[in-house]
Every structure is written in C-alpha cells, then in structure tokens.
Amino acid sequence: MTAGMSLTLDRVRLSYTDIPVIDELNLAVRPGEILVLTGPSGCGKSTVLRALAGLLAPDHGRVLADGAVVRTTARDRGVVFQDNALLPWRTVRSNIDLALRLRGVPRAGRRAQADRWIAEVGLTGFGDYLPNSLSGGMRQRVQLARGLAGAPRAVMMDEPFGALDSATRAAMQALLITTWRSHPTTVVFVTHDVDEALALGDRVAVLGRAGAPLRALIDVPRPRSGRAEPGLRAEILAALDNS
Numbered sequence: 001m002t003a004g005m006s007l008t009l010d011r012v013r014l015s016y017t018d019i020p021v022i023d024e025l026n027l028a029v030r031p032g033e034i035l036v037l038t039g040p041s042g043c044g045k046s047t048v049l050r051a052l053a054g055l056l057a058p059d060h061g062r063v064l065a066d067g068a069v070v071r072t073t074a075r076d077r078g079v080v081f082q083d084n085a086l087l088p089w090r091t092v093r094s095n096i097d098l099a100l101r102l103r104g105v106p107r108a109g110r111r112a113q114a115d116r117w118i119a120e121v122g123l124t125g126f127g128d129y130l131p132n133s134l135s136g137g138m139r140q141r142v143q144l145a146r147g148l149a150g151a152p153r154a155v156m157m158d159e160p161f162g163a164l165d166s167a168t169r170a171a172m173q174a175l176l177i178t179t180w181r182s183h184p185t186t187v188v189f190v191t192h193d194v195d196e197a198l199a200l201g202d203r204v205a206v207l208g209r210a211g212a213p214l215r216a217l218i219d220v221p222r223p224r225s226g227r228a229e230p231g232l233r234a235e236i237l238a239a240l241d242n243s
Contacts, residue, residue: 004032004186005066005076005153007052012061014047020059021047024213027205029154034180034187036201038194039215040240043207045190049156052188053079065154075102078152080143082159086131092118092142093127099150117145120182121175137168141175148179154186162191173199194236198229206239215239 007029014022022044029035029052037045050056051063054073063070065077086095096114105113118127121141131139140160147155161169173196180187191197197204198220206216216239220232 003153004184006031006064007154007186007188008062008064008067009048009051010062010064012051012063013059014044014051014056015059016047022051022207024061025207027214027217029186029188030202031186032184033202034189034200036189036191036197036204037207038191038197038204038236038240039207040209041192043209045207046158048207049079049158049188049190052154053077053156055079075150076153078147078150078155080147080155080157080160082162086139086142086146088131091128091130092123092134095131095142096146096149099146103150113149117149120179121145135168137164137172140164140172144172144176144179148183148185151183152185154188157187157189159190159192161196162193169196176200194233194240197236198232204232204236206236208242215242 009025009027012022012025013020025048037048039045047056051058052070054070054077057071065074087098090098093111093114096117097110100110100113101107115127118124121144123138123141126134126138131142134142143160161172164172177200189200201220202222204218204220205214206218208215216235218232218235221229
C-alpha cells in the first residue's frame with residue numbers, strides 16, 4: 001500500500017439548506033496519521049467526512065487531497081460507515097473480493113488476497129458466511145477488511161464502532177490500530193467517545209456547534225498506552241463544554 005495522503009479543508013463552508021453546518025473551517029490532516037473528529041451532536045463531524053470523501057461539495061472554500069481539489073469520490077479515498085453497508089447477498093469473501101476487483105486486482109489472485117484479509121481481521125473460517133449470519137462486531141471486521149483491501153490512501157470512518165458493546169468496541173479499536181500499522185493510510189475517524197478518541201488518535205480535533213469554527217486541535221503523545229491520559233481527557237472535555 002502506498003503512503004497516506006494529505007487532506008486539507010481550506011475555509012470550508014458546508015450546508016444542506018441555507019444554514020451552514022460548517023463555516024470557515026480550516027483543518028489539515030497529515031499523511032499517514034489518525035485524526036479523530038469529535039464534538040457535540042449536530043456540529044458537522046459526519047458532514048466533514050462526506051466532504052473529504054467527495055460526497056458533498058462545499059458551498060465555499062476548498063477540499064484538497066494531496067493538494068488537488070476534491071470534486072467527486074475516488075478509489076484512493078474510502079469510507080467506512082457505522083451501519084456496515086455490506087452487500088447482504090455477498091459472502092464475507094465476496095464482499096472483500098469486490099473491493100479488490102474495483103482496485104483492478106486480477107481475478108486469478110483475488111481469492112488468495114481476500115483470504116489473507118479474512119485472516120488478518122480474525123475471521124478465518126467465515127469466508128463463505130453471509131453478513132446476516134455474523135455478529136455486529138464480525139460485520140465491522142469485514143467492513144474494515146473491505147475498506148482497506150481497496151488500498152485507499154485515506155479512509156474516512158464515521159463512528160464505525162458506535163453500536164458495539166464495550167468489549168467488542170475495544171477489540172475493534174485494537175484491530176484498527178494493528179491493521180493500520182500493517183497497511184499505512186491516512187484515517188479520519190469520527191466519534192462521540194472521548195476515551196476512543198484518545199485511544200485511536202494521533203491528534204483530536206474538537207468541532208463546535210453548527211457554524212462554529214474548530215474549537216481545539218490536540219496532539220496525543222505516543223506510544224499508545226490503552227489508557228486515557230487524565231490531562232488530555234480534561235482538555236478535550238473542556239473544549240466540548242465550550243463548543
């Protein structure tokens with residue numbers, strides 16, 4: 001997989017009606033980092049992801065990927081949603097195979113690559129299962145594999161673990177970090193959970209309520225310890241209280 005891409009929001013205004021959800025937002029995502037977006041409901045976190053993915057055009061300003069203006073979707077910018085969006089009539093292997101096919105991997109090599117991804121996300125033996133035969137955590141594992149199998153240089157993840165129980169959520173966070181280390185890419189991850197933000201993010205961006213600018217951009221020291229550092233947690237909570 002090639003190196004992660006840079007993503008830039010340059011004085012961006014985003015709206016669905018006449019009232020902007022995001023206004024005058026400036027934010028630069030570094031190549032290969034995990035940037036977490038958090039903030040109160042309605043502040044535009046998911047809207048920002050849609051713009052970065054090319055699913056929503058800004059009313060004002062520019063969205064850039066490696067310095068080029070984003071005008072539509074592209075294979076090198078993937079999206080992972082909370083509702084796993086797997087094709088229900090396709091097996092686990094076939095869902096992953098689709099990403100490989102769209103990437104241009106020759107048919108002769110796709111099954112072996114799909115099976116490697118299945119093993120990497122801990123689903124060996126489940127390749128022939130349909131999504132409705134899997135638990136929520138297993139479906140998210142498939143979606144993670146499918147999202148990365150297409151070799152995107154950036155992945156936008158919209159609260160992908162929000163519906164999971166705490167133990168499964170922690171396991172998925174660990175799996176994401178492990179997989180990201182093996183297949184470096186830029187990740188922009190949306191969450192409401194402060195502890196999840198600190199567990200995953202290299203930086204945490206706190207957005208304000210509708211129309212408000214960026215409230216805070218916080219660096220998270222590494223290596224990851226698995227425990228939220230109290231001072232950073234308090235800093236994020238203070239930014240949320242002021243949003």
